[in-house]
Amino acid sequence: MTVYFLCAVLLMMGLYCLVAKKNIVKKVIGIVIMDYAVNLYLIIIGYKHGGLAPIVEPGMNAQTLGRFVDPLPQALVLTSIVIGLGVLSLMVAMCIRMYEKHGTFDMSQISKLRG
Amino acid sequence: MENITPQLYTLLVFMVVGSIVAIETRNLLSAVISVSAVGFALSIAFLFLGAPDIAITQLVVEVLVLIILIRGTILIDNTAIETHRDTLAVVTSLILFGLLLGFGAMIFGSSGFPEFGEPLMRVSRVYVQTGMPSTYAANLVTAIILDFRAYDTLGEVAVLFTSILGALALLRKDGKVAREEVVSA
Secondary structure, three states, rough: OHHHHHHHOOOOHHHHHHOOOOEHHHHHHHHHHHHHHHHHHHHHHOOOOOOOOOOOOOOOOOOHHHOOHHHHHHHHHHHHHHHHHHHHHHHHHHHHHHHHHOOEEEOOOOOOOOO | OOHHHHHHHHEEEEEEHHHHHHHHHHOOHHHHHHHHHHHHHHHHHHOOOHHHHHHHHHHHHHHHHHHHHHHHHOOOOOOOOOOOOOOOHHHHHHHHHHHHHHHHHHHHHHHOOOOOOOOOOOHHHHHHHHHHHHHHOEHHHHHHHHHHHHHHHHHHHHOOOOOOHHHHHHOOHHHHHHHHHHHHO
């Protein structure tokens, strides 16, 4: 259970960085940390004690197949990691445009934001 | 395979400490390098947890994250923001997130959540047993993302394409200039 708790601590730290920091790059870093925490959490849910990587080799019987870790979260996290990279590039592009328009990364200086 | 819990705890504590450094340091370059160290530790943790495909992908993505963050933001402006901190916001968010963490621990600790090392595997039992005979893929993760759940991969490609398209549309220079010329003419 402590492993899940440490993952949740990592998630909360990313959320704190996203909410309380003023620099936009720091906010992006907070989102990246939250991304890591969620991916690690999903992989840890699928771990089995003494588990093997889910790759079938010649000569494996049903009992060896039963020792595999859960392959389903791994497949979904593989998708999630790549999507995280795409979202990060979009966020960095937004940061660059904001810097070109306002000349600073400081959120408290950018006062011309209109919803 | 032996018990991996000590290695996992070591890596998790390293990740938490690296995140604290990344959040609290003033220099943006140090913050980016710290978050990258956290990502590489995450890759090693994936290797210990029996997920070599995820570890390789995380390694490649981590290098790209480092390049994008340094090239896209740090090279433009690396000045630390020296304004005074909003103490009320910091204290309030810390208290609120601490409460969220506590309530989450209470809820997850009391319900029938699976313990570490004993996954449910209701769906993936079928994948593990029928993956090799039905898809002829030795790697079951590949069998799932390209065969059992190929629509998920199609959605992933759509999301990735849209985000890259958005980044390109935000960063282009030509369209804006041409529009202004049309307006002035």
